[in-house]
Amino acid sequence: MLQSIQDYFRQLAETNPSWNFIYIYDPVQTARVLDGLWMTIILSVVCVILSVVIGVVGALLQGSPRRWVRSVVQGYIQFFRNTPPLIQLLFFYFALGQFTPSYSPDGWLEVPIISNVGWAIISLSFFAGAFNVEIFRSGIEAVPESTKEASESLGMNRLQTYIYVVLPLAFRVSLPSLNNNLVNLVKTTTQAIVIAVPELLYQLVSIYNDYSTAQNACMVLMFLVYIVLVGILVLGMNRWERGMRIPGYGA
Amino acid sequence: MAESKWTPKEPMVSAKDVHKSFGDLEVLKGVSMDVMKGDCVCVIGPSGSGKSTYIRCINALNPIDSGSIEVEGQEVNDPHLDKLELRKKVGMVFQQYNLFPHKTALENIMMAPMRVLKEPKDEVETRARELIKKVRLEGKEDSFPGELSGGQQQRVAIARSLAMRPDVMLFDEVTAALDPETVKEVLVTIRDLAEEGMTCILVTHEMGFAREVANHIYFTDRGVIVEHGPPKTFFTKAKDPRTKEFLSQIL
Numbered sequence: 172m173l174q175s176i177q178d179y180f181r182q183l184a185e186t187n188p189s190w191n192f193i194y195i196y197d198p199v200q201t202a203r204v205l206d207g208l209w210m211t212i213i214l215s216v217v218c219v220i221l222s223v224v225i226g227v228v229g230a231l232l233q234g235s236p237r238r239w240v241r242s243v244v245q246g247y248i249q250f251f252r253n254t255p256p257l258i259q260l261l262f263f264y265f266a267l268g269q270f271t272p273s274y275s276p277d278g279w280l281e282v283p284i285i286s287n288v289g290w291a292i293i294s295l296s297f298f299a300g301a302f303n304v305e306i307f308r309s310g311i312e313a314v315p316e317s318t319k320e321a322s323e324s325l326g327m328n329r330l331q332t333y334i335y336v337v338l339p340l341a342f343r344v345s346l347p348s349l350n351n352n353l354v355n356l357v358k359t360t361t362q363a364i365v366i367a368v369p370e371l372l373y374q375l376v377s378i379y380n381d382y383s384t385a386q387n388a389c390m391v392l393m394f395l396v397y398i399v400l401v402g403i404l405v406l407g408m409n410r411w412e413r414g415m416r417i418p419g420y421g422a
Numbered sequence: 423m424a425e426s427k428w429t430p431k432e433p434m435v436s437a438k439d440v441h442k443s444f445g446d447l448e449v450l451k452g453v454s455m456d457v458m459k460g461d462c463v464c465v466i467g468p469s470g471s472g473k474s475t476y477i478r479c480i481n482a483l484n485p486i487d488s489g490s491i492e493v494e495g496q497e498v499n500d501p502h503l504d505k506l507e508l509r510k511k512v513g514m515v516f517q518q519y520n521l522f523p524h525k526t527a528l529e530n531i532m533m534a535p536m537r538v539l540k541e542p543k544d545e546v547e548t549r550a551r552e553l554i555k556k557v558r559l560e561g562k563e564d565s566f567p568g569e570l571s572g573g574q575q576q577r578v579a580i581a582r583s584l585a586m587r588p589d590v591m592l593f594d595e596v597t598a599a600l601d602p603e604t605v606k607e608v609l610v611t612i613r614d615l616a617e618e619g620m621t622c623i624l625v626t627h628e629m630g631f632a633r634e635v636a637n638h639i640y641f642t643d644r645g646v647i648v649e650h651g652p653p654k655t656f657f658t659k660a661k662d663p664r665t666k667e668f669l670s671q672i673l
């Protein structure tokens with residue numbers, strides 16, 4: 172079965188040189204694609220989780236009574252929201268990367284403690300996190316003052332009111348915007364190519380640099396993978412949204 | 423915290439010359455009132471006269487500018503006020519119910535006793551089910567607020583306050599958002615409470631209720647108490663022209 176599919180595409184590449192699906196019949200290229208796919212998935216999952224954590228923490232800090240705390244969060248948001256993520260990646264890896272310590276595992280080569288993958292995760296998480304802070308903050312602001320007062324008049328303190336009343340409500344309000352931002356984040360992971368993170372785009376570009384006839388086939392795969400990856404994310408988020416829906420509440 | 427030497431012979435709530443401004447607007451201009459244990463007191467008066475502001479001062483939702491409010495001997499106008507201690511003694515019910523929309527009726531009632539009083543869950547649940555019965559909502563334990571009528575929500579709100587076993591209950595126009603048929607079911611609940619000896623302070627426009635259940639009525643206008651007395655004399659022998667005019671409009 173697999174054999175005949177591979178044969179078909181090998182045949183296709185010979186008759187139609189612009190459609191060389193080399194990664195289907197050449198095991199070396201298949202391995203590169205799978206490595207890239209795996210890296211893309213890791214990058215997406217880790218950044219999604221970290222950016223949500225950053226969003227929640229940032230939104231809480233924005234409610235701080237201390238002005239300087241709010242200013243720091245505000246500065247962070249402005250920086251990451253108003254500059255291109257591509258430049259952020261370059262800046263983190265090439266500029267900040269110079270100042271991080273390195274170590275030598277084999278006694279020969281000096282390796283920085285934060286790899287390019289590490290920098291990509293940090294940079295992309297903070298990028299998406301900046302949007303998440305804003306998203307969660309507007310969710311928190313959507314919780315009516317009167318609901319918080321009811322909680323406080325029952326003797327709950329600020330923190331308890333936050334944990335048991337404000338955040339569960341704010342989270343539900345935030346989910347649709349969060350959904351959008353996380354979709355964006357997953358797509359933005361492709362930009363990690365500029366610091367040579369071996370994710371899917373990097374691998375596919377390498378493949379068609381080696382085999383120029385594979386260019387179209389590589390791009391087709393790229394689209395397909397992202398349609399499926401983002402599709403899974405959106406499906407999951409929608410299911411979550413439905414699961415969190417409160418009977419008789421809101422739209 | 424100073425040990426309070428309050429005894430039930432003294433007023434449970436004692437307000438003396440309470441002043442409160444919002445910016446330039448002086449809303450309370452020296453309000454005094456004594457409420458004994460077991461009293462049911464109604465506060466009436468035209469819109470904007472400061473009734474809500476006053477009742478919210480009693481559980482420190484609004485801080486007061488000068489004067490004194492003591493609840494069982496605990497001074498509310500104290501920068502080191504232990505709000506938690508105060509709010510354990512004082513229950514409050516709002517015009518707009520302000521239930522937690524993401525919690526069922528039963529969970530709404532259980533939240534504060536579990537989180538604030540740290541009582542064991544099964545004990546709290548038993549009590550919550552009794553309270554549901556008391557406010558005549560058997561069968562609605564697992565309904566969310568959005569699935570309940572206004573009158574039902576308001577009775578859940580009353581049960582939620584009672585679950586903290588307060589010594590005094592504050593009601594701020596709790597029937598104002600209800601349609602005439604459901605007003606009665608809520609008023610019956612409050613009357614039952616008053617008859618059981620719960621100390622109640624109500625802001626209300628329900629003159630029938632005030633006449634029947636209250637043992638003292640206060641008429642406020644523009645931040646002062648114009649006139650007060652037991653219902654018998656208050657409704658028939660009002661002296662102040664402002665009281666007379668208000669009563670003639672409303673009765």
Ligand SMILES: Nc1ncnc2c1ncn2[C@@H]1O[C@H](COP(=O)(O)OP(=O)(O)OP(=O)(O)O)[C@@H](O)[C@H]1O
Nearest residue numbers: 444447449467468469470471472473474475476595
């Ligand atoms: N948080 C606030 N900030 C500024 N002004 C306020 C605030 N709360 C109340 N006020 C003002 O104080 C005055 C008294 O308001 P309050 O709500 O106590 O009146 P009320 O007697 O309860 O009226 P109603 O019968 O309409 O409920 C009003 O003029 C109102 O605009």
Ligand SMILES: [Mg+2]
Nearest residue numbers: 473474475595
């Ligand atoms: Mg009012």
